[in-house]
Amino acid sequence: MASRAKATILDIARAAGVSKSTVSLVLQGSGLIRPDTAAKVRKAIEDVGYVYNRGAANLRKAHSNVIGMVINDLTNPFFAELAVGMERVFQSAGIVPFIANTAENPVRQEEVLKSLMEQGVAGLIVSPARGSTPDAFRRLEAAGVPVVFAMRRLPESRIPVIAPDNHRGAFLATRHLIGKGHRRLAFFGGSADLVVYHERLGGFREACETLGIAPADVLVFEGETSRKGGIACLEAALALAEPPTAALCFNDAVAFGAMLALRKRGLEPGSDFAVVGFDDVVEAEHYMPALTSVAVDTPGLGERAAHVVLKMIQSRTTRAEDHIGAVNLVVRESCGPDRSQEVRRAAMGGVA
Amino acid sequence: MASRAKATILDIARAAGVSKSTVSLVLQGSGLIRPDTAAKVRKAIEDVGYVYNRGAANLRKAHSNVIGMVINDLTNPFFAELAVGMERVFQSAGIVPFIANTAENPVRQEEVLKSLMEQGVAGLIVSPARGSTPDAFRRLEAAGVPVVFAMRRLPESRIPVIAPDNHRGAFLATRHLIGKGHRRLAFFGGSADLVVYHERLGGFREACETLGIAPADVLVFEGETSRKGGIACLEAALALAEPPTAALCFNDAVAFGAMLALRKRGLEPGSDFAVVGFDDVVEAEHYMPALTSVAVDTPGLGERAAHVVLKMIQSRTTRAEDHIGAVNLVVRESCGPDRSQEVRRAAMGGVA
DNA sequence: GCCTATAAATGGAACGTTCCAATAAATCAA
DNA sequence: TTGATTTATTGGAACGTTCCATTTATAGGC
Numbered sequence: 128m129a130s131r132a133k134a135t136i137l138d139i140a141r142a143a144g145v146s147k148s149t150v151s152l153v154l155q156g157s158g159l160i161r162p163d164t165a166a167k168v169r170k171a172i173e174d175v176g177y178v179y180n181r182g183a184a185n186l187r188k189a190h191s192n193v194i195g196m197v198i199n200d201l202t203n204p205f206f207a208e209l210a211v212g213m214e215r216v217f218q219s220a221g222i223v224p225f226i227a228n229t230a231e232n233p234v235r236q237e238e239v240l241k242s243l244m245e246q247g248v249a250g251l252i253v254s255p256a257r258g259s260t261p262d263a264f265r266r267l268e269a270a271g272v273p274v275v276f277a278m279r280r281l282p283e284s285r286i287p288v289i290a291p292d293n294h295r296g297a298f299l300a301t302r303h304l305i306g307k308g309h310r311r312l313a314f315f316g317g318s319a320d321l322v323v324y325h326e327r328l329g330g331f332r333e334a335c336e337t338l339g340i341a342p343a344d345v346l347v348f349e350g351e352t353s354r355k356g357g358i359a360c361l362e363a364a365l366a367l368a369e370p371p372t373a374a375l376c377f378n379d380a381v382a383f384g385a386m387l388a389l390r391k392r393g394l395e396p397g398s399d400f401a402v403v404g405f406d407d408v409v410e411a412e413h414y415m416p417a418l419t420s421v422a423v424d425t426p427g428l429g430e431r432a433a434h435v436v437l438k439m440i441q442s443r444t445t446r447a448e449d450h451i452g453a454v455n456l457v458v459r460e461s462c463g464p465d466r467s468q469e470v471r472r473a474a475m476g477g478v479a
Numbered sequence: 480m481a482s483r484a485k486a487t488i489l490d491i492a493r494a495a496g497v498s499k500s501t502v503s504l505v506l507q508g509s510g511l512i513r514p515d516t517a518a519k520v521r522k523a524i525e526d527v528g529y530v531y532n533r534g535a536a537n538l539r540k541a542h543s544n545v546i547g548m549v550i551n552d553l554t555n556p557f558f559a560e561l562a563v564g565m566e567r568v569f570q571s572a573g574i575v576p577f578i579a580n581t582a583e584n585p586v587r588q589e590e591v592l593k594s595l596m597e598q599g600v601a602g603l604i605v606s607p608a609r610g611s612t613p614d615a616f617r618r619l620e621a622a623g624v625p626v627v628f629a630m631r632r633l634p635e636s637r638i639p640v641i642a643p644d645n646h647r648g649a650f651l652a653t654r655h656l657i658g659k660g661h662r663r664l665a666f667f668g669g670s671a672d673l674v675v676y677h678e679r680l681g682g683f684r685e686a687c688e689t690l691g692i693a694p695a696d697v698l699v700f701e702g703e704t705s706r707k708g709g710i711a712c713l714e715a716a717l718a719l720a721e722p723p724t725a726a727l728c729f730n731d732a733v734a735f736g737a738m739l740a741l742r743k744r745g746l747e748p749g750s751d752f753a754v755v756g757f758d759d760v761v762e763a764e765h766y767m768p769a770l771t772s773v774a775v776d777t778p779g780l781g782e783r784a785a786h787v788v789l790k791m792i793q794s795r796t797t798r799a800e801d802h803i804g805a806v807n808l809v810v811r812e813s814c815g816p817d818r819s820q821e822v823r824r825a826a827m828g829g830v831a
Numbered sequence: 832g833c834c835t836a837t838a839a840a841t842g843g844a845a846c847g848t849t850c851c852a853a854t855a856a857a858t859c860a861a
Numbered sequence: 862t863t864g865a866t867t868t869a870t871t872g873g874a875a876c877g878t879t880c881c882a883t884t885t886a887t888a889g890g891c
Contacts, residue, residue, distance in 0.1 A: 133541075133622070135877055146841045151879060161839065176621050181597040182534035182543075183877035186846045189485075191534075193598070201578075202563055207554045214580055218587065223594035225577035226553075228566055235570065242575035245533040246545070246598075269528050270485070354765065387765055413706065413739055415767045487847055498871045503849060513869065535847035538876045 134177040143171035154179065185247050194224045194436065195243040197236065197253040199279070201228040203380065205406050205425060206254060209277060212429025213252060220437060233259045244270060250436040254278050258320050273439035275447065277432045280322045287439075287447040289432040291423035293323055296454035297330025297375060300403045300421050303456055304373045305338045307463030309401060313346040313371040315360035316381035321352075324377065327405065331375050346371050350381070357384020365392070373401035373462065379408045382418055386461065401462035417459035428452050486529040495523035506531065537599050546576045546788065547595040549588065549605040551631070553580040555732065557758050557777060558606060561629060564781025565604060572789060585611045596622060602788040606630050610672050625791035627799065629784045632674045639799040641784040643775035645675055648806035649682025652727050652755045652773050655808055657690045659815030661725040661753060665698040667712035668733035673704075676729065679757065683727050698723050702733070709736020717744070725753035725814065731760045734770055738813065753814035769811035780804050 136154075140147045145168060152160050153168040160168075171177075185191045196213055198206050210226060217224045227243065229236040236256045240263065243251065250273040255263075261284040267274050268286075280288040304312060314331050317324035328347065335345045348363050350356035357376060361384070364370055376382035382404030386396040396402050397416045404411055407422035428450075435447050488506075492499040497520060504512050505520040512520075523529075537543045548565055550558050562578055569576045579595065581588040588608045592615065595603065602625040607615075613636040619626050620638075632640040656664060666683045669676035680699065687697045700715050702708035709728060713736070716722055728734035734756030738748040748754050749768045756763060759774035780802075787799050 133877095137877080147878085148841050148843095148880085149839085152840085155879085159839065164839080176618065178618070178622060179597045180538075180599065180877055182537045182599055183846090184879070185534045186532075186538065186848085186877080187879040189846080201553070202556065202559045204554065204556060204559075207556075207559060210580065211554055211582070214582070218590075223579060223591050225579060227575060227577060228562070230563070230566070238570075239575050245531045247532065247534055266528065266530070270530060383765070390767065410762075413735070415742065485847095489847080499848085500850085500871050500873095501869085504870085507849085511869065516869080532847055535876090536849070538847080538878085539849040541876080 133180075134175045135180070136177075139168065139171045139175050139177050142175055143168045191247040191249050192222050193246060193248045194222060194440075195246075195248045195251045196224050196226045197229060197239055197243070197251060197255075198226060199229050199231050199236075199254045199256045201226075201230075204408050204410065205378065205380075206278075208408065208425040209254070209429040209432075212426030213277075213433040214429075215426070216430050216433040216437070229256045231256050233257075233263065237263055240264075240267065244272065248272060250274070250440045252277050252432050252436055255281055257318075268445060271445055273436055273445050273447075275432050275436050275439070277428065278323070282322060285446070287435065287449055289428050289435060289450045289452070290323075291421075291428065291452045291454050293326035293454075294330040294333070296405060296421035296423065296456070297327040298334045299330075299454070299456045300375050300405070300419075301331045301334035302338060303419075303458065304375065304401055304403060304462060305334065305340065307373070307401060309371075309373040309463075310340065311344040311346070311369065311371045311373075312340060313348060313360070313364050313374040314377070315348050315364070315374045315385055316350045316352055316356045316377035318349045318352075327375075327377060344371075350377075352377055353380050354384035354387065357381035357386075358388040359384075361385040361388040373403075375403045376405060379404035379406050379411050379418060379420055382420070382461070383410075383414065386414070386416075386418070397461050397463070403456075403462050407457055411457075412459060414461075416461050419459045419462045420457055421454050422457045423454050424452060485532075486527045487532070488529075491520065491523045491527050491529050494527055495520045543599040543601050544574050545598060545600045546574060546792075547598075547600045547603045548576050548578045549581060549591055549595070549603060549607075550578060551581050551583050551588075551606045551608045553578075553582075556760050556762065557730065557732075558630075560760065560777040561606065561781040561784075564778030565629075565785040566781075567778070568782050568785040568789070581608045583608050585609075585615065589615055592616075592619065596624065600624060602626070602792045604629050604784050604788055607633055609670075620797060623797055625788055625797050625799075627784050627788050627791070629780065630675070634674060637798070639787065639801055641780055641787060641802045641804070642675075643773075643780065643804045643806050645678035645806075646682040646685070648757060648773035648775065648808070649679040649727060650686045651682075651806070651808045652757070652771075653683045653686035654690060655771075655810065656725045656727065656753055656755060656814060657686065657692065659725070659753060661723075661815075662692065663696040663698070663721070663723045663725075664692060665700060665712075665716050665723040665726040666729070667700050667716070667726045667737055668702045668704055668708045668729035670701045670704075679727075679729060696723075702729075704729055705732050706736035706739065709733035709738075710740040711736075713737040713740040725755075727755050728757060731756035731758050731763050731770060731772055734772070734813070735762075735766065738766070738768075738770070749813050749815070755808075755814050759809055763809075764811060766813075768813050771811045771814045772809055773806050774809045775806050776804055 136147050136150045140150045153165050200206055227239045233256050252275050254277045261281050274286050276286050276288045278290050348360040350360045382402050385402050389396045404418045404420035407420040411418040411420045439447050488499050488502045492502045502520055505517045579591045585608050604627055606629045613633050626638050628638050628640045630642050700712040702712045734754050737754050741748045756770045756772035759772040763770040763772045791799050
């Protein structure tokens, strides 16, 4: 109800006693119109309850100010943190980004991208769904829409990437475990269809190799990148005749799963089996025991991605430099028998 | 680069040797055109790399198929779960919803709503930011845009609400605590500017009253609805000369905070102090100890909200019935000294 | 006062679709 | 064959903006 025919620019022109062009100018904040005329127009807008039709405007302008964020898994707090970082910069640029979730499903991703294109997005930040191919983004490139990948990259794609230094992060974490005296190490979770997996696994392997772990003592367990996957990996590892004593996990969710499974078997994460996570989500420091993890500054990467896409839009290009973010290992309580070296962050700090 | 002038319906008409009207019909899947003509057109679309301009279409149609989900805090897994439920039904309806985050900020919410309206949304699901007034939604109503509130309601607004039975949930939880022998009870977190707060607190109070707790023994601590808030509430409570022995928390985040603070003081949640949460997010069962919480079927409520808004759009109305979802208490390990009655859900079940 | 320069406001065409009314083509009845 | 009916296709006028080229008002200089 009350759905009277929507007011247009013409209605408010009539109400204010000016021409539609004048109204349009006012709407765009042009300095060309006299302040009192502008005021008159603005009042009419208010009175009539006019709402701007961006679709009509874009028809003429061919440059919308819509930016889309395509996220592969919104329920993973890690990606929610990423989204929050991006929003921060978009908000201060006065633009409202639209978030869409692909739920790690390439088919859904295709739908989402199509819909966003039809909507005429000016630019896109995408954390691609697992198993998506460069093909899915061909269309975007053809249309000249600026796209940046966040956190994940695709094999052989020319789209710029904003991601942490996965290789180095994994290397640091592994070196730490070895430094604690562990000699038989596992890598938990992830699967080969993710480029990130190879990067992290690569860092793990390099550390093992250069620091003198025998090839037979480096164990790799693929699995889901979730708590569930972590549980499964741990079970598999402990079923071995000669189980590992420490694990680097693909991400924090996997690490949480592994710790859970340890507890269920009556083992204490940290002293009985060392666990290191990756990403350092806010829960990591609140877990029991607090999780040692590779911090990647997720919101910071989100901000960076937002800046890059903004700049790409502005300079009408579809290319940009990759950005590899610095990482650092945050040592807490979940690894190594040596409990004297605990590092604690203030318990109040983690509520974003 | 490659940003050649975008192909329009006319270009593909030319390429296929038909009229633009025919192309339009094909695009809409009209059965009026001969199958071989349609095929010809579709091929041209593919060849040219045409992308549909929904803005232009909406100009004519005045009925977009865009639905917006306005969420007050995306980093709270609870709301992410809600969003996931909604997405499920939208996906099967073939529509891509756009999510926008207000970060619990009424000003940002205003921007978001404005932007969504300008985009010509067909309908909206909103979990309003704390402290937002019905005024913020007046404009939507005037424009005849169907809106439903999810999880939260506004005082004196005629917009339909999909929410759990907060009063009953709080009542059940409180009764459980009293049944465990607790005689001095606290309510932790939340603040009076949230209708939900009054509902939950109301249930708590009613249970205390009808089950014979002396008014002097019911303690209320307002606070942030986050882990941080829970920590603060617990500190305040234990600072009392005669502290409570159990607390019902506004939500699970507050409960996690409270448990954290207990641990930090060397107290064991469950045996030394009983804690009950609200919402039953997936982490609740994975916490140490597993959190007793009021389950509200968040994704289910999301689905329901999506269905309602879809029906409203279809029947061109802006009114609908409220829906109050059933709740039930999931008893785990975080409350009462009686540890023999643990209820455990399968550890594998929680990964959405 | 007149001419010029500047400032402010305006009409009209275009943007890419949809949809109605109209035409063209195919089918059928006689 | 012709006319009537059905089936496919099409031109043209909208939809609500923007922006260019104009027009009109205002001010300055002499």
